[in-house]
Amino acid sequence: xxxxxxxxxxxxxxxxxxxxxxxxxxxxxxxxxxxxxxxxxxxxxxxxxxxxxxxxxxxxxxxxxxxxxxxxxxxxxxxxxxxxxxxxxxxxxxxxxxxxxxxxxxxxxxxxxxxxxxxxxxxxxxxxxxxxxxxxxxxxxxxxxxxxxxxxxxxxxxxxxxxxxxxxxxxxxxxxxxxxxxxxxxxxxxxxxxxxxxxxxxxxxxxxxxxxxxxxxxxxxxxxxxxxxxxxxxxxxxxxxxxxxxxxxxxxxxxxxxxxxxxxxxxxxxxxxxxxxxxxxxxxxxxxxxxxxxxxxxxxxx
Numbered sequence: 353x354x355x356x357x358x359x360x361x362x363x364x365x366x367x368x369x370x371x372x373x374x375x376x377x378x379x380x381x382x383x384x385x386x387x388x389x390x391x392x393x394x395x396x397x398x399x400x401x402x403x404x405x406x407x408x409x410x411x412x413x414x415x416x417x418x419x420x421x422x423x424x425x426x427x428x429x430x431x432x433x434x435x436x437x438x439x440x441x442x443x444x445x446x447x448x449x450x451x452x453x454x455x456x457x458x459x460x461x462x463x464x465x466x467x468x469x470x471x472x473x474x475x476x477x478x479x480x481x482x483x484x485x486x487x488x489x490x491x492x493x494x495x496x497x498x499x500x501x502x503x504x505x506x507x508x509x510x511x512x513x514x515x516x517x518x519x520x521x522x523x524x525x526x527x528x529x530x531x532x533x534x535x536x537x538x539x540x541x542x543x544x545x546x547x548x549x550x551x552x553x554x555x556x557x558x559x560x561x562x563x564x565x566x567x568x569x570x571x572x573x574x575x576x577x578x579x580x581x582x583x584x585x586x587x588x589x590x591x592x593x594x595x596x597x598x599x600x601x602x603x604x605x606x607x608x609x610x611x612x613x614x615x616x617x618x619x620x621x622x623x624x625x626x627x628x629x630x631x632x633x634x635x636x637x638x639x640x641x642x643x644x645x646x647x648x649x650x651x652x653x654x
Contacts, residue, residue, distance in 0.1 A: 360397075361393070361394065361396070361397070363388075363391075363393040363394035364393075364394045364395070364396075364397070364398070366388060366394070367388060367391065367394040367395070370384055370385065370388065399416075401413075406435070406436065406439060407439065409436065409439075410436055410439030410440045410442075410443050411443050413429060413436075413440050413443075414440050414443035414444050417429065417440070417444065417449075417451070417641055418444065418447055418449065421449065421640055421641065426639075426640045426641070426642075427640065427641055427642075428641075428642040428643075428644060428649075429451075429641075429642070429643045429644070430644050430645075430646065430649040431643075431645070431646075432645055432646045434458070437453065437643050438457070438461070440643070441453060441643065444641065449641060451641040451642065451643045452639055452641065452642050452643070453642075453643040456630040456631050457592070457630065457631045458626075458627060458629070458630060458631075459592065459595050459596060459599065459626045459627070459628075459629030459630065459631055460623065460626040460627045460629070462592035462595075462596070462631055463490070463491055463492050463592060464492065464587055464588070464592050464593045464595075464596035464597075465592065465596055465626045465629075466490065467490050467492050467493070467571060467574070467575065467587065468567070468571055468596060468600070468622060468626060469619075469622060469623050469626060470486065470487055470490065471487070471552065471567060471570055471571045471574065472567055472615075472618060472619040472622040472623070473619045474487065474552045475552050475555040475563075475566075475567065475570075475615040475618065475619065476552075476553070476555045476556055476614070476615030476616070477552070477553070477615070478520045478522070478553060479520065479521075479549065479552070479553075480519055480520055481513040481514075481517070481518075481519055481520070481521055484513075484521060484549070485506070485509075485510050485513070487574065488502075488506045488509070488545070489506060492575045492585060492586055492587055493574055493575060493577070493585075494541075494574075494575070494576075494577030494578075494579075494585065495575055495577075495582075495585035495586035495587070496575060496576040496577050496579040496582035496583075496584070496585030496586070497576075497577045497578060497579030497582075497585075501535065501536070501537055501541065502541065502577060504535060505530070505533065505535055505538055505541050505542075508533065508535070509526075509529065512529065522549070522550075522553070523546035523547070523549045523550040523553070524546075526542050526545055526546040526549060527542050527543060527546045529542065530542020530543070530545075530546075537578070540578045541577070541578060543578075544573070544577055544578045547573070548570055548573050548574050551566070551570055552570060555615055556614075556615065557612060557613065557614045557615070558612065558613070559607075559609060559610075559611065559612055559613075560603075560607040560608065560611045560612070560613055560618070560621075561604060561607040561609065563613060563615070563618045564600065564603050564604040564607060565604065567600075567618070567622070568600055568604075571584075571587065572584040572585070572587060575587035591631050592631045595629055595631050596626070596629075599625055599626060599629055603621075603622075603625060
């Protein structure tokens with residue numbers, strides 16, 4: 353015995369122990385299940401939630417955690433499902449609750465990681481109107497200058513593309529549209545976007561080191577915008593930006609000179625590298641709410 357303390361519920365321990373037996377011995381359910389007897393005591397303090405979708409599941413768990421906090425009790429979510437825990441954290445953010453997540457956030461899901469993946473996927477392709485708008489609406493695009501005019505011009509461009517097309521706008525069309533806009537600074541804005549768009553389209557099969565340098569340069573140009581004050585906007589800021597910069601720098605440093613990749617293969621490589629990273633935010637979290645994986649839960653009392 354690890355401790356002489358009495359467990360809160362011996363019947364519940366027996367039920368959970370049997371339910372979580374490893375797959376090769378689940379036949380023990382047949383022989384040992386009837387020995388559990390009446391399950392009323394075992395399930396007295398347990399709640400069963402049958403959710404129709406993962407979104408409802410996460411919201412229900414978030415509500416349980418919020419209720420515990422409002423009652424002055426600390427709460428902990430233990431789950432190996434990272435998709436679920438991210439959904440729960442997003443739901444808690446609605447109420448200003450930021451849980452202490454032991455695993456952090458996947459680098460690929462952070463704002464710098466998403467922008468790097470989007471620009472990598474755009475290399476060597478003619479972007480559709482939707483793909484172009486996704487790039488323009490990213491929160492780090494034109495973060496090096498005033499975002500207000502950028503968002504207004506992006507909205508105007510979206511309305512025009514939705515009504516008049518074409519489905520695959522190119523750099524020339526973007527320059528022409530910006531030149532005809534009456535908004536101040538539209539021509540400069542259009543030139544900056546068109547230049548990035550053209551270079552993305554012309555990217556092709558090349559050595560890995562050259563692809564990394566082109567990819568980083570174009571992503572920085574997109575984040576910078578027409579401004580000359582910040583070389584990369586807010587792309588490399590905060591913990592996520594520093595982690596993304598380190599990942600791309602390591603890729604450039606370790607890139608074999610003889611390795612030649614197509615843009616599609618390069619985009620898959622970048623996505624795989626960013627997916628391996630995790631970012632632990634330095635922003636203060638609410639220590640009353642913890643999210644633990646199964647390994648952490650075995651070593652941390654919850």
